[in-house]
Amino acid sequence: MxxxxxxxxxxxxxxxxxxxxxxxxxxxxxxxxxxxxxxxxxxxxxxxxxxxxxxxxxxxxxxxxxxxxxxxxxxxxxxxxxxxxxxxxxxxxxxxxxxxxxxxxxxxxxxxxxxxxxxxxxxxxxxxxxxxxxxxxxxxxxxxxxxxxxxxxxxxxxxxxxxxxxxxxxxxxxxxxxxxxxPDKVNIVTRTRPELTDDYLPFDAPENGTTPMPAFGEGYNIHVTGLTHDKRGYPDTNNPETHHNLIKRLCDKVLANRADICSIKKEFCDDADIIIVSCGSPYRSVGAAIKMAREEGIKVGSLKINTPWPFPEEEIKSIANDVDNIIVPEMNLGQMVHEVERVVAGKANVHLIGKIGGVLHKPEEILEKIKEIHEGEC
Amino acid sequence: MVEEKVSPYRKYLREERLPHLFCPGCGNGTVMNAFFKGLEQSDIDFEDIVMVSGIGCSSRVPGYVKCDSLHTTHGRALTFATGLKLGNPDLDVVVFTGDGDSASIGGNHLINAARRNVDLTVICINNNIYGMTGGQISPTSPRGSFGTTAPYGSRENPFRIAEIVGAAGASYVARWTTAHPMQLAKAIQKGLNSTGFSFIEAVSQCPTYYGRKNKLKTTIDLYNHIKEHTITKRKAEKMDVTELQDKIIVGDFENPRRGALCKALKELTEEVSGGPLATKSAYEELD
Missing domain, CATH: 3.40.50.970 (Thiamin diphosphate (ThDP)-binding fold, Pyr/PP domains)
Known part of the structure; x- marks a missing residue:
């Protein structure tokens, strides 16, 4: 129920x-x-x-x-x-x-x-x-x-x-x-046990992927270490190739699966001239700011980032082709804005509204920036 | 032809990982032998053992033992071990640590694990020095001893780790040395058999760094040094504090039985949920 x-x-x-x-x-x-x-x-x-x-x-x-x-x-x-x-x-x-x-x-x-x-x-x-x-x-x-x-x-x-x-x-x-x-029922991912064979390699994972995780005490006899390790899990710290392959795979299993991991929400973007890119709480003020702007005839849209990491590069790149101005409200003096700027790579102007002190942006503060940009463009 | 003598405990090792990285004359091998001996004499099956360690020479021991082993971060082994044990109380969790790992960077975890009386067997190889990083003084280095960070001799007072752990509330505490392998094995056996937090301090030698820096050039010199400075707990009780300053007090430091954590948490769960602990539930579909 x-x-x-x-x-x-x-x-x-x-x-x-x-x-x-x-x-x-x-x-x-x-x-x-x-x-x-x-x-x-x-x-x-x-x-x-x-x-x-x-x-x-x-x-x-x-x-x-x-x-x-x-x-x-x-x-x-x-x-x-x-x-x-x-x-x-x-x-x-x-x-x-x-x-x-x-x-x-x-x-x-x-x-x-x-x-x-x-x-x-x-x-x-x-x-x-x-x-x-x-x-x-x-x-x-x-x-x-x-x-x-x-x-x-x-x-x-x-x-x-x-x-x-x-x-x-x-x-x-x-x-x-x-x-x-x-909700009544939620989708959850459960662990699967690896198959225990004579030549079992606990860290032998496919490229861009990972491998089932065993539990301790079930006879897998695995060695888990924070040292650079080979596919058996044993330390192999002075081998450049082992380190490169391990760390590269650990990074690639996330990067190569961005499409599965990344999540965003786009609203009012179809006709927008300005898009607000927000993440977390500042999004709460974005809707009201957009409504006020549109009442004044300024077409503003919203892209909300649900997964700041891995950064949704493709999605941000794509809005930079559609609009000339992107506003990034953040409750800091500018952190995610650097990622937006990196991905946009000069294709659009990126405007930070960095706010510290502990209080959320007011919609009016975002509106003010929207108007400032709009007037500058006119 | 002379037959090659194979250790009866070799069957417990990951053959493919040998030779090990310990220096000639290191005490780790003696402690490992004592561990296997104590284990065989205890009520615990080797198959139920999982091992956890931090960082340092002593913490490399579990990597050579044919069981599930978690080689963690410096000083934090007891926290990982606490999670493993509470997550699945059926596991017999053995922690290998050293003087730097347990008493310096991990000191707070050590006293809190002892206070909680979490059901672990901890073997602390105390060689009075940081071996892995090349001979710096540790919190157990005797006052006046030399290390690469004490070129003029240490001016600090050392910890007595076993006494600290006892005072913090562990069920079973003992100190022996690599010069007392039989007593050490017996203490490990007792530690494995007792519920709650068991802590066995094994005073050991590091010829490569401690010996070289402190004019105890050979392993024999170090053994003799340890032996000469060893005194039983019973004798120590009749001696003055000043007489005991450079002594290694050996024996059992048993605590009156305190409640152990696993049993207490099991009872809590059963009381509140009316059912058993949810072990290994990550592998199960939820109802």
Whole structure:
């Protein structure tokens, strides 16, 4: 039966995790994400799962990686300072191909900054935060419903591509209450066991792909290491070819599957002269700004990025052929705008509305930029 | 012709990974032998063992053992091990770590794992130095000892790891040395058999770095040094603190039985859900 609830965004995330099959959560209290841990501590024992509050965020992510190899779907939730602490083990997750979900409810940054205020402070930290080359997957919800839906999608992508998937939420989405519709049935991806043969190679994956993940304790006798490893999983750190092939495959399994992973939503773009590219909470002000602009005769459209990583390059490239001006509202001083500029490559003017301080853009602030561009063009 | 002597424990090793990377005279082999001996004498089956380690020479041990092994990040082995054990309490999780890995970068995880009394068996090979990175002092390096980052001798006080872990609440704690392989094996056996957090500190030698830097040039010199400085816990109890400063106190540091974590969490789940723990559920379709 479809169920309707009026819930906090962070609670919707926890409900989504349970629906996706998450049965293990380790976390450390941090504003504005703590309600996710609280809700998981309440829900997990009801579903036979395990909740543990760890001594810090480094421990939290280590623990969910261990639990993932025990054969469970696992999650942690934190905010910017916690994400900073987790970075080394996030890299471990990539190189060992460990599925897990990391929720980042972003807040004013850097450092301790604004625990109770919103920001999109970590858009780039999630992309580049851990040392080395890797291609992350991240989803950015803009509503309570999306926080639920995207959490399920995050688990599915983590399982399908065997990597850590981040939910780039923020304080606005985490701390607001909205209607949540919990569907009757959700599509979830389950793990499959690899076939155990005499010459079983646990990391022998096809080009651009990954391979089924075994659980510990079932006789596969696998060695999992953060060192550069061969197809058997054994360290082979001084061999340039082994390293190149491993890291290239780990990146390509995401990049070559952009079409499957990337998700965007386009509205009012068909006749638009200006397109607003947004991601996460700022999208909430875009609709009203477009309505006001169109009332004044300015044709504005919207492209909402659901998956900031991998960046939806083709989709952004294509709008640069259609319009001369792109507006990027962000709750930072300019992070995703660099990606938009890189992909647009001079084919359109890119205008940042960078806002920090913790408060969402007002529609009027976006409208002001629209008018400024429109008047300049006339 | 002399028959080649093969270790009875060789069957537990990943043959294809040999030779190992440990230096001649390293204590890791002695500790591995003691581990296999203790394991065979314990109630645990080798087939149920999974191993976890951090970073350092000691942490390379699991990579040579024919079981599922998780070689993790520096200092964090206990966090990964906690997840594995709580995720599937049927696994017998053994952690190999060292003095730098467990007591320096991983110190907070060590005391918290002991406090939780999470059901793990931890073998800490304490060689008083960072071997993998080339001989820097560690939190257990004796005051006055030399390392590549203490060219004038260390001016810091060392940790006594076993005592810290005991004070933090582990069920079973012991310290022995590579010069006491039988006692070490016995302690590992006890550790494997006991519920809750078991911590066995194995004081060991690093001839390549600790020995060379501290005028203990041969492995024999190091063994003798360890032996000469060893004192049993019973004797130590009658001695003054100042007399004990450079002593290696060996024996069991057993704690009165405290509740272990796995049992407590199992009871919680059964109480709240009325059903069993959802182990390996990632492989199952949801109802």
């Amino acid at each position: 479809v169920e309707e609830q009026f819930v906090l965004g962070n609670e919707a995330c926890a409900l989504g995790a349970i629906a996706a099959g998450c049965r293990f959560f380790a976390g450390y209290p941090i504003t504005p994400s703590t309600e996710i841990a609280e809700k998981m501590s309440y829900l997990l024992p009801k579903y036979g799962g395990t909740f543990i509050q760890m001594e810090d965020e480094i421990a939290s992510i280590g623990t969910i990686i261990g639990a993932s190899w025990s054969g469970l779907k696992t999650m942690t939730a934190t905010s910017g300072p916690g994400i900073s602490l987790m970075q080394e083990n996030i890299g471990y997750g990539f190189i060992t191909e460990t599925p897990m979900v990391i929720v980042n409810v972003q807040r004013g940054s850097p450092s301790t900054a604004q625990p109770t205020m919103s920001a999109q402070a970590d858009m780039m930290q999630v992309r580049w935060g851990s040392h080395g080359d890797y291609e992350p997957i991240a989803l950015a919800p803009s509503s309570v419903q999306e926080f639920f839906d995207f959490t399920i999608e995050a688990f599915n992508l983590a399982e399908k591509y065997r990597l850590p998937v981040t939910i780039l939420a923020d304080e606005v989405v985490g701390h607001m209450r909205e209607k949540l519709i919990i």
